[in-house]
Each structure stands twice: as structure tokens, then as C-alpha cells.
Amino acid sequence: MATRNGSAVWRGDLEGGEGRITVGNGAHEGPYSFKSRFEDGEGTNPEELIAAAEAGCFTMALSLILGTEGHAPEELHTDARAVLRNVDGKPTITGMNIKTRGRVPGLDQDGFQKAAEQAKKECVISRALAGVDDFQLEATLES
Numbered sequence: 001m002a003t004r005n006g007s008a009v010w011r012g013d014l015e016g017g018e019g020r021i022t023v024g025n026g027a028h029e030g031p032y033s034f035k036s037r038f039e040d041g042e043g044t045n046p047e048e049l050i051a052a053a054e055a056g057c058f059t060m061a062l063s064l065i066l067g068t069e070g071h072a073p074e075e076l077h078t079d080a081r082a083v084l085r086n087v088d089g090k091p092t093i094t095g096m097n098i099k100t101r102g103r104v105p106g107l108d109q110d111g112f113q114k115a116a117e118q119a120k121k122e123c124v125i126s127r128a129l130a131g132v133d134d135f136q137l138e139a140t141l142e143s
Helices: 034-038 046-068 109-122 124-128
Strands: 006-011 018-023 028-033 075-087 090-103 134-142
Touching (some): 018 046, 028 034, 046 090, 090 109, 109 124
Parallel strands (some): 090 134
Antiparallel strands (some): 018 028
């Protein structure tokens, strides 16, 4: 299997410093800071990147499951939100909320929901986030 990489550079103290996060070998690069991570400042943060990874992984897993069942999707769209809260004074991802919707010919809502639940269980990133207690999934089949 493949090995994936990311990197970060940080300059300064926690609250006044700033950094840059790089995904892969430059596929995405962006600034991050205390404000972008714990407040509403400009830039990205590690939790956002985890949410994006979950959305991407989950959506590909759902496409695989649907295709294997003979229901190739026309389109799937997934939003994921990592919930960050203080637990015992430490920032902690306490929840992951996934909302997915799709256009899948020949499938009903129940079949879409079952496939989405399976994708949530089998996605590599979902499995890596097994310690997150509140993992919500909302799946909507569009016509």
C-alpha cells in the first residue's frame, strides 16, 4: 500500500506565531495560526484537513459500494465537519458529522442509507477516527 505525507512549518509562539501546512508534495498548501485553529481567523487548520479527508474517503468508499451493487452514482456530494471541544482542558475532536447526498439511478432511500452506513464503517479515515464518540451520518438520495 502507499505511504502518504504532509508537513508543517511553524514560526513563533503558539498564540502569536503562524505556520504553513502542506498536503502531499504541494498538492495543497495553506497558512494556519492559533486564530484559524481555535477562533475564526483566516487560514486552515488540522481539524479542517481531517474533515476534508473524511469527506473524500467516505465519498469514494460510497461510490465503490454503490458501484459494486450495480448502482453507479451519477453524483455524490459529502460535507464533513469535525467538532473540536475542550475535554479536560485539552482541545479534542469530539464529533464528526457527515452529510452526504447523491443521485443514484435505480436506488431507493433505504438502499442509499445502507450503502452510506457501510461506507462510514469501511472508509479508512472513519476507521482512523474510531475514538471519536459522536459520529453522525445523514444520507439523502436526490431524484
